Amino acid sequence: MDTRTPAHDHSPWLPFESRRRARDEKREAVLRTAVQLFLEQGYHRATLNEVADRLNITKPALYNYFRSKEDILFECWTIGQERVEDRIAEIEAFRESGLATLRMLVRAYAVIMASTFGASLVRFNAADLTEANQKVTLAGKRRIDRAFRKAIKQGIADGSIKSCDVKLTAFAILGALNWIGHWYKPDGALSPDQIADDFAVRLTADIAKRSPAIRPQKKLPATKSSGTVRNTRKK
Amino acid sequence: MDTRTPAHDHSPWLPFESRRRARDEKREAVLRTAVQLFLEQGYHRATLNEVADRLNITKPALYNYFRSKEDILFECWTIGQERVEDRIAEIEAFRESGLATLRMLVRAYAVIMASTFGASLVRFNAADLTEANQKVTLAGKRRIDRAFRKAIKQGIADGSIKSCDVKLTAFAILGALNWIGHWYKPDGALSPDQIADDFAVRLTADIAKRSPAIRPQKKLPATKSSGTVRNTRKK
Amino acid sequence: MDTRTPAHDHSPWLPFESRRRARDEKREAVLRTAVQLFLEQGYHRATLNEVADRLNITKPALYNYFRSKEDILFECWTIGQERVEDRIAEIEAFRESGLATLRMLVRAYAVIMASTFGASLVRFNAADLTEANQKVTLAGKRRIDRAFRKAIKQGIADGSIKSCDVKLTAFAILGALNWIGHWYKPDGALSPDQIADDFAVRLTADIAKRSPAIRPQKKLPATKSSGTVRNTRKK
Amino acid sequence: MDTRTPAHDHSPWLPFESRRRARDEKREAVLRTAVQLFLEQGYHRATLNEVADRLNITKPALYNYFRSKEDILFECWTIGQERVEDRIAEIEAFRESGLATLRMLVRAYAVIMASTFGASLVRFNAADLTEANQKVTLAGKRRIDRAFRKAIKQGIADGSIKSCDVKLTAFAILGALNWIGHWYKPDGALSPDQIADDFAVRLTADIAKRSPAIRPQKKLPATKSSGTVRNTRKK
DNA sequence: TATGAATGAGGATTCATTCAT
DNA sequence: AATGAATGAATCCTCATTCAT
Numbered sequence: 001m002d003t004r005t006p007a008h009d010h011s012p013w014l015p016f017e018s019r020r021r022a023r024d025e026k027r028e029a030v031l032r033t034a035v036q037l038f039l040e041q042g043y044h045r046a047t048l049n050e051v052a053d054r055l056n057i058t059k060p061a062l063y064n065y066f067r068s069k070e071d072i073l074f075e076c077w078t079i080g081q082e083r084v085e086d087r088i089a090e091i092e093a094f095r096e097s098g099l100a101t102l103r104m105l106v107r108a109y110a111v112i113m114a115s116t117f118g119a120s121l122v123r124f125n126a127a128d129l130t131e132a133n134q135k136v137t138l139a140g141k142r143r144i145d146r147a148f149r150k151a152i153k154q155g156i157a158d159g160s161i162k163s164c165d166v167k168l169t170a171f172a173i174l175g176a177l178n179w180i181g182h183w184y185k186p187d188g189a190l191s192p193d194q195i196a197d198d199f200a201v202r203l204t205a206d207i208a209k210r211s212p213a214i215r216p217q218k219k220l221p222a223t224k225s226s227g228t229v230r231n232t233r234k235k
Numbered sequence: 236m237d238t239r240t241p242a243h244d245h246s247p248w249l250p251f252e253s254r255r256r257a258r259d260e261k262r263e264a265v266l267r268t269a270v271q272l273f274l275e276q277g278y279h280r281a282t283l284n285e286v287a288d289r290l291n292i293t294k295p296a297l298y299n300y301f302r303s304k305e306d307i308l309f310e311c312w313t314i315g316q317e318r319v320e321d322r323i324a325e326i327e328a329f330r331e332s333g334l335a336t337l338r339m340l341v342r343a344y345a346v347i348m349a350s351t352f353g354a355s356l357v358r359f360n361a362a363d364l365t366e367a368n369q370k371v372t373l374a375g376k377r378r379i380d381r382a383f384r385k386a387i388k389q390g391i392a393d394g395s396i397k398s399c400d401v402k403l404t405a406f407a408i409l410g411a412l413n414w415i416g417h418w419y420k421p422d423g424a425l426s427p428d429q430i431a432d433d434f435a436v437r438l439t440a441d442i443a444k445r446s447p448a449i450r451p452q453k454k455l456p457a458t459k460s461s462g463t464v465r466n467t468r469k470k
Numbered sequence: 471m472d473t474r475t476p477a478h479d480h481s482p483w484l485p486f487e488s489r490r491r492a493r494d495e496k497r498e499a500v501l502r503t504a505v506q507l508f509l510e511q512g513y514h515r516a517t518l519n520e521v522a523d524r525l526n527i528t529k530p531a532l533y534n535y536f537r538s539k540e541d542i543l544f545e546c547w548t549i550g551q552e553r554v555e556d557r558i559a560e561i562e563a564f565r566e567s568g569l570a571t572l573r574m575l576v577r578a579y580a581v582i583m584a585s586t587f588g589a590s591l592v593r594f595n596a597a598d599l600t601e602a603n604q605k606v607t608l609a610g611k612r613r614i615d616r617a618f619r620k621a622i623k624q625g626i627a628d629g630s631i632k633s634c635d636v637k638l639t640a641f642a643i644l645g646a647l648n649w650i651g652h653w654y655k656p657d658g659a660l661s662p663d664q665i666a667d668d669f670a671v672r673l674t675a676d677i678a679k680r681s682p683a684i685r686p687q688k689k690l691p692a693t694k695s696s697g698t699v700r701n702t703r704k705k
Numbered sequence: 706m707d708t709r710t711p712a713h714d715h716s717p718w719l720p721f722e723s724r725r726r727a728r729d730e731k732r733e734a735v736l737r738t739a740v741q742l743f744l745e746q747g748y749h750r751a752t753l754n755e756v757a758d759r760l761n762i763t764k765p766a767l768y769n770y771f772r773s774k775e776d777i778l779f780e781c782w783t784i785g786q787e788r789v790e791d792r793i794a795e796i797e798a799f800r801e802s803g804l805a806t807l808r809m810l811v812r813a814y815a816v817i818m819a820s821t822f823g824a825s826l827v828r829f830n831a832a833d834l835t836e837a838n839q840k841v842t843l844a845g846k847r848r849i850d851r852a853f854r855k856a857i858k859q860g861i862a863d864g865s866i867k868s869c870d871v872k873l874t875a876f877a878i879l880g881a882l883n884w885i886g887h888w889y890k891p892d893g894a895l896s897p898d899q900i901a902d903d904f905a906v907r908l909t910a911d912i913a914k915r916s917p918a919i920r921p922q923k924k925l926p927a928t929k930s931s932g933t934v935r936n937t938r939k940k
Numbered sequence: 941t942a943t944g945a946a947t948g949a950g951g952a953t954t955c956a957t958t959c960a961t
Numbered sequence: 962a963a964t965g966a967a968t969g970a971a972t973c974c975t976c977a978t979t980c981a982t
Contacts, residue, residue, distance in 0.1 A: 023962095040362075041362050042279075042360045042362045042363060043279075044277075044278075044279035044280075045279075045362060045363070047954085047955065047956085048955080048956065048957090049955080049956095057963075057964095058963070058964055058965080059955095059956085059957090059964090060957080060958080060959090060963070060964060060965085061962075061963055061964075063956095063957075063958085064962060064963075068956075068957080069955095069956065069957090122417075125277045127275070127276050127277045127280060128277060128280070165433065168425075168430070168433055168434075168437065169437070171411070171414060171415075171418060172411040172414075172434065172437055172438060173411075174414065175410050175411035175412070175413065175414025175415070176406070176407040176408075176410035176411045176414075177410070178410065178414055178417075179406060179407075179409065179410025179411075179413055179414065180406075180410070182413075183406060190403075195403070198400070198403055199403075199407065202403065202404070202407055202441065203407060205440075205441035206437065206440035206441040258944090258945090261945095282971085282972065282973090283972080283973070283974090284972080284973095292945095292946075292947090293946070293947055293948080294947095294972095294973085294974085295946075295947065295948080295974080295975080295976085296945075296946050296947075298974075298975080299944085299945065299946075303973080303974080304972090304973070304974090493941095510832070511832050512749075512830045512832045512833060513749075514747075514748075514749035514750075515749075515832060515833070517975085517976065517977085518976080518977065518978090519976080519977095527942075527943095528942070528943055528944080529943090529976095529977085529978090530942070530943060530944085530978085530979080530980090531941075531942055531943075533977095533978075533979085534941065534942075538977075538978080539976095539977065539978090592887075595747045597745070597746050597747045597750060598747060598750070635903065638895075638900070638903055638904075638907065639907070641881070641884060641885075641888060642881040642884075642904065642907055642908060643881075644884065645880050645881035645882070645883065645884025645885070646876070646877040646878075646880035646881045646884075647880070648880065648884055648887075649876060649877075649879065649880025649881075649883055649884065650876075650880070652827075652883075653876060660873075665873070668870065668873055669873075669877065672873065672874070672877055672911065673877060675910075675911035676907065676910035676911040728965090728966090731966095752950085752951065752952090753951080753952070753953095754951080754952095762966095762967075762968090763967070763968055763969075764951095764952085764953090764968095765953080765954080765955085765967075765968060765969080766966075766967050766968075768952095768953075768954085769965085769966065769967075773952080773953080774951090774952065774953095
């Protein structure tokens with residue numbers, strides 16, 4: 001219980017080390033550790049004590065950065081959500097055909113799902129959040145849904161996608177994608193990018209109007225799957 | 236807290252009513268109520284007290300039928316799993332082509348996913364189970380995976396399915412199916428059967444070798460989506 | 471839990487057997503089983519369920535013979551106590567010298583301590599009894615104490631025992647005797663009678679006035695160490 | 706129930722008082738209070754709530770110092786056991802004759818038996834401990850037994866003790882001593898030292914070879930019968 | 941007389957959270 | 962900014978006991 005484990009991930013509180021890193025860096029470290037633990041054991045089984053232990057700090061110290069356990073959970077979700085929405089915005093800005101947009105969405109979303117914060121989007125239980133936060137997550141999910149549906153609709157309109165039931169099509173695609181958050185293991189045979197490339201074709205093959213050949217993708221700035229956590233600070 | 240709510244579902248313990256129903260019927264009622272509650276609130280937030288309240292009994296009475304909360308959770312999962320495996324066995328017995336088998340699997344699995352016990356397969360967290368039971372669930376998941384992969388492989392062999400990456404194909408299909416357990420609401424526009432029919436085509440369209448027209452399905456005994464709970468008794 | 475163990479001791483409810491034995495015999499069987507279990511596991515750890523299981527009956531059936539668990543405990547104690555008091559009465563009736571009486575007391579008490587009901591006198595905790603019953607047990611203990619002290623005093627008076635502190639002498643002797651209830655195991659090297667014979671000399675050697683040779687004991691009716699339980703019935 | 710009793714013994718948590726005492730002091734206070742309560746009411750009847758109440762703290766606070774109720778029980782036992790073993794070691798170091806050693810053992814053990822932690826050695830039920838801890842206590846009991854037997858054997862060898870059955874002799878002596886833990890009351894007529902002095906002679910008189918005159922005892926450091934509790938900390 | 945089913949009371953334990961230092 | 966200590970709330974589970982049959 002009291003034995004500090006030798007710093008699990010990469011902890012800014014490494015003992016005997018300078019502890020003057022910036023506040024945000026620590027906040028971020030807490031989130032990284034927490035999301036990891038929540039995914040491993042589930043939100044309820046994971047205790048703040050273990051989060052703290054892995055960071056070589058004590059439980060109350062966490063309260064300098066977060067108001068509550070639920071707050072941490074929500075922030076983890078928020079990070080994943082923001083990543084997705086950022087990519088959606090980028091992709092939509094390209095104003096490509098419906099099919100091309102859809103494929104970019106699939107690709108980007110697949111990569112995110114293979115990250116911890118991405119997986120948290122589908123593996124955390126909204127019922128564990130405040131009612132207020134539940135609404136936020138619900139709205140987030142809807143925005144993602146809408147983005148996929150919009151691309152499909154647009155594709156039908158611009159002729160790149162066959163006519164189909166938009167809602168069910170989106171569900172099927174998102175389902176296959178979300179499932180990645182459950183089965184992907186970093187030490188598996190396929191890299192996130194490989195999975196993403198495959199799914200971009202696979203999940204759109206049946207509704208693509210013409211040749212399923214992938215058009216050379218626009219070079220997007222690589223998704224920093226384990227990138228910097230945005231500072232969403234304790235209010 | 237103590238006020239007996241007016242019997243949520245259909246409770247064999249309706250107060251001031253004949254209490255002579257069979258033991259198994261009660262066991263079943265507990266499971267139905269529990270799975271419902273677990274899905275609504277999550278396993279940890281749901282308390283046995285509320286399960287009991289909804290059944291118009293007291294908490295300790297539950298222990299006549301189950302050894303522990305975890306036991307209840309596991310039995311819920313078991314019921315869902317058994318339904319799936321039963322259908323798999325039925326379907327495989329038809330010895331149809333790979334594609335036809337796959338489509339039947341998709342259809343059957345989709346319907347089950349739209350039931351509470353089915354959804355429990357993907358919405359419960361294995362980490363909440365005993366280590367021993369975790370192994371059981373893992374083995375169960377593997378058997379399902381194998382059934383889908385086997386159908387795909389067979390389809391490739393018998394020419395009904397295009398050559399493809401079996402593993403990823405199975406993941407994509409199962410992902411879309413499992414997602415049903417998250418989004419399906421009984422009061423939605425589509426019935427489980429409609430969803431199942433759609434997905435049977437949709438999820439196999441890209442890998443089907445020839446015409447995507449669905450062959451008239453073998454008439455299977457209708458899936459009892461809210462059917463009788465098998466008696467798996469307290470050991 | 472539900473599996474009836476194959477009748478531990480000797481149970482009048484042997485399954486598939488005639489169940490018409492007399493009520494008292496059953497009462498007695500309950501007590502024998504209970505005292506055994508209480509000694510093995512302690513009063514609180516032992517459950518009535520296990521008592522019942524060992525007797526191939528069900529828990530509520532016990533309530534036909536006893537009003538409560540505490541009632542059973544008290545009756546066990548009572549049986550042991552009565553055995554002791556019966557022997558004391560017998561021995562005092564001989565009106566032998568103080569030393570001879572003391573030795574007979576030691577002998578008789580030692581044998582009883584090596585029985586289950588005897589051990590229950592020192593291994594059960596009075597705090598587990600009703601206040602009323604605690605008084606009864608306390609009075610019982612006092613009577614035993616008094617018997618030993620009386621013999622010692624008489625011995626001092628009649629010259630068979632050296633002058634000594636009566637109270638401490640009695641404590642020392644009773645302590646050594648009571649301890650038998652803790653260490654005696656039926657499968658040990660020494661029989662209760664051997665222990666009793668030894669202690670009769672050993673515990674009186676230092677206070678005996680003359681030769682430590684034991685005078686040939688009056689032939690007492692043999693103590694039925696596992697003998698019939700007296701009927702002290704549910705009132 | 707919730708009314709804080711006015712601090713039973715001497716509590717480091719006296720309300721509205723400085724709470725800066727050392728952790729070990731508190732641990733010790735818990736043990737002192739617990740052993741007292743366990744002796745008064747028995748382990749099972751005693752609740753952690755009452756332990757906490759007597760210390761003017763709340764139940765969960767106890768878990769800062771101990772892992773479980775059983776842990777507390779075991780530590781109480783350990784303290785008593787260590788006291789005994791310490792004295793045994795001291796006494797054996799004198800390398801006196803068998804008889805002298807035996808008398809010192811009796812004396813020291815008697816004094817300890819008249820203390821709460823000492824009494825806990827014979828009044829707690831091993832069945833209430835973890836299997837692992839049961840083994841520890843069993844081993845402890847054996848070591849004490851061995852010490853007494855060793856002294857007796859040595860006495861027979863060096864001629865200070867008459868030939869006798871070593872095992873039974875040890876049982877008789879230890880029985881008389883252990884019984885002290887049951888009858889001794891601090892407000893009685895005799896002090897622990899007086900009892901100890903008496904028993905040292907009394908329990909060895911019959912086996913002492915020559916004059917029963919006690920040899921002037923080696924001056925041992927006074928037994929701290931209610932002395933400081935050793936720090937055996939939460940692991 | 942015996943039982944299956946149910947209950948009420950209670951206790952240990954966990955853990956997020958707070959507070960004084 | 963961080964901690965040790967403490968708390969309060971909650972939950973699971975056990976078990977003696979009762980009751981209708």
